[in-house]
Amino acid sequence: MTDTTPPPAPTPALRTSDPAVLRALAHPLRVEILDLLDDLREATASEVAERTDQTVANCSFHLRCLEKAGFVERAEPRGREKPWRPVHPSRRLEPDPTDVASIRDVASVAAVVVQREAARAADYFADPRAADPSRVRTTVLTAQRLWATPDELEELASRVVALADAFEGRDEDPSLRPEGAVLARFFGVLHPELRD
Template structure:
């Protein structure tokens, strides 16, 4: 199936939330997958999402409406009789109240869902038998590292790494910012303390 990336623009730049209701809205793996699809292709109808996920159109429509109610997705411009959806924000960040154990657990479940989604995507990519051109083989990185750091140092390290991505800002929605030969890439970054050492 050939699919064109659409450059539908979200109505808002970013979302940072600790709202328990918003966190609960993401506590379903299909909703995480739907958001990942919309982030990747810009916009899609419930039918297009159903095709990609293997779910029914009715089920995808239900979860899209739930995501809309929570503020994660919104309607894009109609395409004839088609009514596509798009992410409501370019970026999302979940920051639970550290003193609210329930919110911390909920955000952990949501984050684990994203990790599982990305791990499945990465596994599919790495085990794909089709060869890559040599320059792209060298561009693929899978690495792990152990660090000894304080909580403040780990937090700063996360901010520093994410700040490096700012030089690519805007390229998803504005193709004129992409240099010749640019392709869409994915990055999975995790950093956490070992619980037994805290």
């Protein structure tokens, strides 16, 4: 007899503006742990501690904080080991424009993520392998000044997100990756100036 049970639906990306959920990420080590779990798919607290140069107890504490907020969960045990895994394949933290706490908490998380991604980019450019011609032609760093209305900036932000969304699912499902696909990082920030 053939099993006709459909496979479970993939877990959707997390989209949240909930200040309580956002506050759980406003810590550099938690962002690093979640990033590490995204890369490894699952890891024990000991494995996380080894890769982050932290104690197992400290990593266990932060993993439980991430679990409480819904970012990570326990994976299938591996013998006596109890690994963790991310709940969502990706996360989009969107402030509620009517909630000051939500805006403040997204800004706190954003500052941590920007610092982490800026450090990652600086490490990349300092690495001699970045000078390989195949890498040079697929790498871009741009900083531009532009004058735009709020509506135009919102449209530009939507278009930038849509460009990256076109590749969604490839990280979780290798069958969606075309031949020759390589893992890449995209980090973009668009914001109006605060000065007059």
